[in-house]
Amino acid sequence: MHLARVENERSGKSKALPIQDEKAQLHVGCSGWFYWHWRGAFYPADLPTRSWFRHYAGRFKTVELNAPFYSWPTVATVESWIRQAGRHRFVYTVKVCELITHIKRLAGTRTLVRDFGLIADLLGPHMGCFLFQLPPSFHYTPARLKRILGQLDxxxxxxxxxxxxxxxxxTVYNAFRKTGTIFCSCSGPRLPDELIKTADDIYIRFHGVKKWYRHNYTIGELDVWAKRIAESEAKTVWAYFNNDRDGYAIKNARALSRLIGHPD
Incomplete structure (x- = not known):
């Protein structure tokens, strides 16, 4: 990926943010799409796995890719994402590799971040956001805040x-606003239950209220977030459901889409 990125920069190809359709400013989907326990619930029992993505893309226009967190993708992998999107106006958000966020904890990772950024250039209009998830043990300090912002592209x-x-x-919110960095609002156990806006885009991850990954959000709970989204006046909304247990993510993502006026 490093050599590919260097060659890409030498060729003078643009690193500008991909242009999104002005009419498609609401991006609601799931955190991942390949879960064996969705067979028979979301994916028809007799549908071959090679057709699962097509089934998903027929119902959602975005997905948060978790696989790159565990394994650094190759250029060939990214090209396979483009092929599977096909003619769909489909957008990927890419979770950044744990080598950067959990092992090195964004210390001395500027080159790695630039290398990983090649994914956006390859995906072009299929590119959404880069999601940097930091571990619970990573507490706030002014030095760490400065370090994070100094490593990002x-x-x-x-x-x-x-x-x-x-x-x-x-302090964090103001620093993010100055650099256009998006603060991820989280619905998760023991985390502040509020929507934070530090850029024109807002980004929300739904993990669960009392338990991680297994909460089935009620319409009332989702309506609270729908109102927050409306009040934020954000230009672009990214919302992903990570409560994959029992297929709740699918049900809840569809419900939120309807509440914010973007039916699937």
């Missing part, structure tokens, strides 16, 4: 997800 659409409540503070 601000030509990209960067989303930072914190898992410790110390990051929910105005």
């Amino acid at each position: 601000h030509q990209r659409r960067n989303v930072i997800e914190f898992r410790h409540k110390s990051w929910w503070n105005y």
Whole structure:
């Protein structure tokens, strides 16, 4: 990926943010699409796995890719994402590799971040956001805030997800606003239950209220978020459901789409 990125830069190809359709500013989907326990619930029992993505893309126009977090994708992998999207006006958000966020914890990772950023150039109009998820043990300090922002490529659409409540503070919000960095709002156990807007885009991850990944959101709970989204006046909304247990993510993503006026 490093050599491919260097060659791409030498060729003079643009690193501008992909242009999104002005009429498609609401992006609601799931965190991942390949779950064996969705067979028979979301995917027809007799549908071969090679057709699962097509089934998903026929119902949602975006997905949050979690696989790149565990394994650094190759150029060939990214090209396969483009092929599977086909003619669909489909957008991927890409979770950044744990080598950057969990192992190195965004220390001395500027080159790695640039290398990973090649994914956006390859995906072009299929590219959504880069999601940097940091571990719960990563608490707020002024030095860490400066380190994070110093490692990012601000030509990209960067989303930072914190898992410790110390990051929910105005020093962080103001620093993010200055750099156009998107603060990830989280619906998750023991995390502040509020929508934070630090850029024209807002980004929300739904993990569960009392338990991670297995909460079935009620219409009332989703309506609270729908009202927050409307009041934010954000230009672009990214919302992904990570409560994959029992297929709740699918049901809840559809419900939120309807509540914010973007039926699937």
